[in-house]
Amino acid sequence: MxxxxxxxxxxxxxxxxxxxxxxxxxxxxxxxxxxxxxxxxxxxxxxxxxxxxxxxxxxxxxxxxxxxxxxxxxxxxxxxxxxxxGTASNQDNQDGALEITVSGEKYRCLRFSKAKK
Structure with a gap:
C-alpha cells in the first residue's frame, strides 16, 4: 500500500x-x-x-x-x-519759418501763399 x-x-x-x-x-x-x-x-x-x-x-x-x-x-x-x-514741424524760430523734411532733405518756408488753381 x-x-x-x-x-x-x-x-x-x-x-x-x-x-x-x-x-x-x-x-x-x-x-x-x-x-x-x-x-x-x-x-x-x-x-x-x-x-x-x-x-x-x-x-x-x-x-x-x-x-x-x-x-x-x-x-x-x-x-x-x-x-x-513729408514731415512738417513748426519750429519756434524768430522768423516763424516752417521746416519740412522730405526724404531726408530739410526745406524752410518763410511765406505761405494759396495754391493757384
Whole structure:
C-alpha cells in the first residue's frame, strides 16, 4: 500500500510540476506580449509627438515669416508716407519759418501763399 501511495503522490507531484511549468510559461508569454504592446504604444506616441513638434515648428516658422513680412510692409508704408507727405514741424524760430523734411532733405518756408488753381 505504501508503494501505491508513493506512486499516487509522485504522480500528483509530477502533474503539479507540469501545471506550474505551464503556468510559468503562460505568464512569461503574457509578459512578453505586454512588453511588446507597451513598446508599440510608446513608439506610436513618440511618432505622434514628433509629428506634432514638427507641425508646431512649421507653424512657428510661418508666424515668424509673416511677422517679418508685416514689419517690412509697415516700414515700407512709413517710408512711402514720409516721401509722399513729408514731415512738417513748426519750429519756434524768430522768423516763424516752417521746416519740412522730405526724404531726408530739410526745406524752410518763410511765406505761405494759396495754391493757384
Amino acid at each position: 505504501s508503494l501505491r501511495i508513493k506512486t499516487v503522490v509522485d504522480k500528483f507531484v509530477e502533474e503539479l510540476k507540469e501545471a506550474l511549468d505551464a503556468d510559468i510559461q503562460d505568464r512569461i508569454m503574457k509578459e512578453r506580449e505586454m512588453q511588446s504592446y507597451i513598446q508599440e504604444r510608446e513608439r506610436e506616441v513618440a511618432e505622434r509627438e514628433a509629428a506634432w513638434k514638427a507641425e508646431l515648428s512649421r507653424r512657428e516658422a510661418e508666424i515668424a515669416r509673416q511677422e517679418l513680412r508685416l514689419k517690412t510692409e509697415r516700414e515700407n508704408l512709413e517710408k512711402e508716407k514720409s516721401v509722399l507727405m
